[in-house]
Amino acid sequence: MLTVIRPTSITQSDDVSLLLADWYAALDLRVLAGELAANSATAYKRGVGKFMTWCEAGKVDSVSPETLRSWKAALLSEGRRPATVNAWFAGIKALFSWAVETRRLNYNPSENVKGATRKGQNKKHAREALTDVEVLRVLAQPNTSTPQGRRDLAILALMAFAGVRQIEVHRADLADLRSESGRLVLYVTGKGHSEADEIVVIGNPKAENAMHDWLAERGDHSGPLFTSYSDRSTGDRLGLRAIRGIVKGYYQAAGVRGNKTTHSLRHSAISKAIMNGAPVQKVQSMARHKNLDTTMVYYHELDRLTNPAEDYIDYGEKE
Secondary structure (H helix, E strand, C coil): CCCCCCCHHHECCCCHHHHHHHHHHHHHHHHHCCCCCHHHHHHHHHHHHHHHHHHHHCCCCCCCHHHHHHHHHHHHHCCCCHHHHHHHHHHHHHHHHHHHHCCCECCCCCCCCCCCCCCCCCCCCCCCCCCHHHHHHHHCCCCCCCHHHHHHHHHHHHHHHHCCCHHHHHHCEHHHEEEECCEEEEEECCCCCCCCCEEEECCCHHHHHHHHHHHHHHCCCCCECCECCCCCCCCCECCHHHHHHHHHHHHHHHCCCCCCCHHHHHHHHHHHHHHCCCCHHHHHHHHCCCCHHHHHHHHHHHHHHHCCHHHHCCCCCCC
């Protein structure tokens, strides 16, 4: 077991288990205080647990920047995706930041250690966007003469026209839907957030009409915006697995194939906004990306296909 963190001057105690117990308690308190999402706290703990297991297996008894880089290198060599490595490493950074802030440590070995990057200079999305025809075919599938069909079209429209994530659909409550400055907006609880504090503008008429049709069906009672029609959970909040099943089912019905997931509709919305000339800052705001680099991935991918360098090659030959 990892029992000491060296250099010894960075810690006031050799009891790492006590340090971790106190940190876990601090995370739980932040969740209760509404400062940290419960799933983020769980992810942080999982990352530190993975690191501790690696240290025990390798009989590592000291932590330095080189130690952390060695752990990351080991994970990548095992075939772990960079996104997974970074998610686990976020827990390590959170632990050491807390320890320094609370004066349990005098030194943060993770401070200058960067996250893993994807292969190549430009990141690339693993999931494909839908074509315009595919989006329209998917939106045409729900049977809007039924309550379930009206609900499903509202969900699909939010994803296709506002780039809403499936987790945001799952978490949305009726109280999060409001009218502001003459626009219908939805306050969403984004990744790593504990409350609905970011807005989605439902500006497309098809999306707005789909939402109103669903609201007329749903009624004014408080609670989840999207509810289940399953025999065993009627009226309950629609689950993530159910949302994925709904979207994938309509993909299949529309003849959409390939590496398409629920995220593909969000990918399509962001890509279409860019293709139609939306400024990068507005796209970042719509997508709710904390880092502009994440937004720029979309620009790089689209530019590579719509304005490739290959089109500029001309040897002056006559046709």
